Amino acid sequence: MLVERDHIGIFGKMNCGKSSIMNLLTQQQTSIVDPTPGTTADTKIALQEIHGLGPVKLFDTAGLDEAGELGSKKRAKGLSDLKECDLVLLVIDPDTKSFATEREILARAREQDKQILVIYNLFQSSSGQRIPLVEESVPLLRFHQKIGLAAVDPVCRQPLLNFIVANFVSKNCKMELLPFVEREEFYILNIPMDDETPPGRYLRPQAMAEEYITRRWAYPISYRMDLGRARNGDAAERRRFEAFLGSLNRRPKAIITDSQAMDLMHTWTPDDVMLTTFSIMMINYISRGRLARFAEGIKALDSLRAGDKILIAEACNHSRIAEDIGTVQIPRFMKRHWPGVVVEHNFGREFQENDRLSSYKLVIHCGGCMISAQKLLARIRDLDSIGVPYTNYGIFLAYTQGRAALRQVLRPWHIDYAGVD
Ligand SMILES: Nc1nc2c(ncn2[C@@H]2O[C@H](COP(=O)(O)OP(=O)(O)OP(=O)(O)O)[C@@H](O)[C@H]2O)c(=O)[nH]1
Ligand code: SF4
Ligand SMILES: [Mg+2]
Incomplete structure (x- = not known):
């Protein structure tokens, strides 16, 4: 199998400790670390093997908040590197005042469906207490996993690696489309x-x-x-x-x-x-093996009450046919079985900006046939982080035929659906 390098970029303001994180990960003086703001000018690249992840390409970027002509050149370079990254490590010094740069990196990375992990670089041990204030100032941060560490302390390397390995889904994670297929059958x-x-x-x-x-x-x-x-x-x-x-x-x-x-x-x-x-098959493949989570989500239907809201989310604006699943079939089924439940729709990209996501009891996502794993995973991460269950059209359509039908279609995937009868 061709092994692709995952691209991991380190982003943040000047002097927040990006190069120190680079050196922590590579265990050598890959980048110059210095108290002078703007030390890193051009992006520094390192090729590295990370145990548990495989080969990666690390990008240590310049701070995106530098003023002046040189600053804007560094910024343009950094933003172009962001586009190339699979994982964005957003480094934040919680003791600084303005978080406009962090806000911008986060918005751009989310817009591009990047995986994002937040590293709070704690210059003093008390700095961790400021994390809730930072999150208050940049609410989108709450959607992402975080770690607090001291970038210059070598003992923080292993916890940082563990954090990345536990939360990052690599392009190289092997996915079988139909794992039950046997030769000559x-x-x-x-x-x-x-x-x-x-x-x-x-x-x-x-x-x-x-x-x-x-x-x-x-x-x-x-x-x-x-x-x-x-x-x-x-x-x-x-x-x-x-x-x-x-x-x-x-x-x-x-x-x-x-x-x-x-x-x-x-x-x-x-x-x-x-x-x-x-x-x-597709939702399992595109969600990188998270079919069980989608199957689990359908159980939320069992506890719906009048007045609850569910969201039907479609990832692209495909042309709609008469018996369209999202606009006709699911609303009709819901009306028949849960007449008091409110069904709302979300078409296209704006899902990420839907600030009412936490008000839904269930999100029923489309088949996801035309979207990338990155895009679907970005949506799933948002829902996981706020605790809203989700399912998809395929599971829903099986469910409408009864629990036996749902069990039947999940069995090949070794998912034992134990719904409430
Ligand atoms: N005490 C302490 N100092 C740190 C820590 N992280 C970074 N520093 C210091 O902060 C300064 C800036 O660190 P860098 O790693 O160069 O920061 P940077 O984000 O790469 O900065 P630019 O390249 O200028 O954008 C250096 O003097 C580091 O030694 C930390 O966790 N604790
Ligand atoms: S199921 Fe496919 S075509 Fe339909 S909205 Fe989702 S991604 Fe687009
Ligand atoms: Mg630097």
Whole structure:
């Protein structure tokens, strides 16, 4: 497997201790450390192997608050480096007065869906007491994990490394799209097509599943279900499916279905064949293996009361079709089962700026088929930090078919859904 270097950038004001953090991480005098503000001019780069993370490229940047012409050149360089980073280490000296620079770094890094960890550099042991005041002045800081340490003290190296390893999701964390796939076994991809299905290509999750299964020397078989006929109770449509299964000389290991066909597939799938959905596969993949958290989130539905609010969040502004999941199917289901619950929507990027996030009892996130892991993880981190549960469309659509259906689609992932019956 190609191992990519994670880019870790150290950002902050002049003299907050960025270069000291660089030297702490590299265990040598990589950068010049000096009390003169603006000591680091050009970004200093170090290539390093971090135990538990693998190879990383460290960027020690100039303070972004320097005035004057040289200052603005340093700033432009720093901001361009920020774009390249996977992880932003925001170094803060809590004893300083203004936090405009920190506010700006945070806003830009969040805007770019960067992972962010906050390092309070405690010049004196009492400086830690000021952290709540800093957080009051820059409320977005509360969304990010933090550590307090003294950058010039070598004993702080291990706690800092532990902190980074525990909180940073590396690009190199190996993710299997369908971990249950076995060599030389059959896997059925159930792809209902309708008039709006674009010709010429499969949707991204379908194409990814097909490629993944093939690459593992297993056999993907596409099946086109006629949803309309099947829902109208046309017995011939079910017989066609059974005949198709019967024509294989052995049982398929699993069926991966479009979530929209869950109402049929959860009863049509034989007991000895596993069932899951493309949407569940994708959310697990893009969230870097956090499917269990999304499955856990759906339980919040069980304790909803009239007046509670839930948020339907979609990551992009895709064109909406008549039976759109977010605007039609979920609100209709909610109205039927929880008539007093308020359903709100959040489309596009502004989710990150939604300052009412903590008022929701549950966030139902879209399939996430078109967004990056960074973007989804940024959203998840925000919700985790304020304790708001979340689930996604795939899990929700399985849930609407009953708890047995939900258990069925989670089983291939070894998630034992023990919902309240
Ligand atoms: N006592 C104490 N001094 C520190 C600590 N961290 C940094 N310093 C001192 O603060 C000064 C600035 O540290 P640097 O690491 O150079 O800070 P910087 O953020 O890289 O500064 P610029 O490159 O100028 O932006 C140096 O004199 C360091 O020795 C700390 O935790 N405790
Ligand atoms: S499910 Fe995919 S297309 Fe729909 S809003 Fe989310 S990312 Fe966009
Ligand atoms: Mg420096």
